[in-house]
Amino acid sequence: MERETALNLVKPQLTEHRYQHTLGVMETAITLAKRYGADEKKAEIAAIFHDYAKFRPKEEMKAIITEQNFPQDLLDFNAELWHAPVGAYLVEKEAGVTDQEVLNAIRYHTSGRPGMTLLEKIVYLADYIEPGRHFPGVEEVRQMAEEDLDQALIKAVQNTIMFLMRKNQQVYPETFHTYNDLIKIGKE
Ligand SMILES: [Fe+2]
Numbered sequence: 001m002e003r004e005t006a007l008n009l010v011k012p013q014l015t016e017h018r019y020q021h022t023l024g025v026m027e028t029a030i031t032l033a034k035r036y037g038a039d040e041k042k043a044e045i046a047a048i049f050h051d052y053a054k055f056r057p058k059e060e061m062k063a064i065i066t067e068q069n070f071p072q073d074l075l076d077f078n079a080e081l082w083h084a085p086v087g088a089y090l091v092e093k094e095a096g097v098t099d100q101e102v103l104n105a106i107r108y109h110t111s112g113r114p115g116m117t118l119l120e121k122i123v124y125l126a127d128y129i130e131p132g133r134h135f136p137g138v139e140e141v142r143q144m145a146e147e148d149l150d151q152a153l154i155k156a157v158q159n160t161i162m163f164l165m166r167k168n169q170q171v172y173p174e175t176f177h178t179y180n181d182l183i184k185i186g187k188e
């Protein structure tokens with residue numbers, strides 16, 4: 001799919017702010033794909049569509065999670081997690097994207113998962129460090145992403161978990177599993 005086609009499909013789904021964020025994720029994902037030898041085109045398409053379902057009504061997302069038999073524990077955790085798997089589903093159904101690697105990069109961009117592919121790592125990290133992101137610790141992860149994708153990702157996941165804990169929010173178990181899986185890299 002051409003970039004313009006994809007952007008035209010995504011734009012009406014998002015607020016202007018979220019669309020600008022998407023453009024940042026796209027540029028960052030392409031840069032990371034070049035740097036770490038991933039498929040640039042897949043990185044571009046996954047990034048463009050990663051937040052496709054962000055503004056769908058909660059009830060619609062809940063219904064899709066139930067009907068499609070996505071992990072039902074999602075419903076017990078923050079609704080912020082839902083747009084990722086629901087997005088993967090809708091991007092296939094409504095935008096006609098069938099590449100499973102691309103769809104998985106969308107599916108796991110919020111929770112992560114153990115055994116993340118290079119493309120999944122790139123989209124997760126691009127979402128975290130795109131130029132429009134301004135929060136404590138982001139610059140450190142940006143710097144790390146220039147040298148070592150896995151170390152940058154570990155830091156991003158750590159920050160995410162600690163941020164949630166500090167706010168007394170639940171942490172989705174897959175995010176802990178992602179952290180545990182990544183932290184053992186280089187220790188085996
Ligand atoms: Fe997202």
Ligand SMILES: [Fe+2]
Pocket residue numbers: 021025050051127
């Ligand atoms: Fe995002």
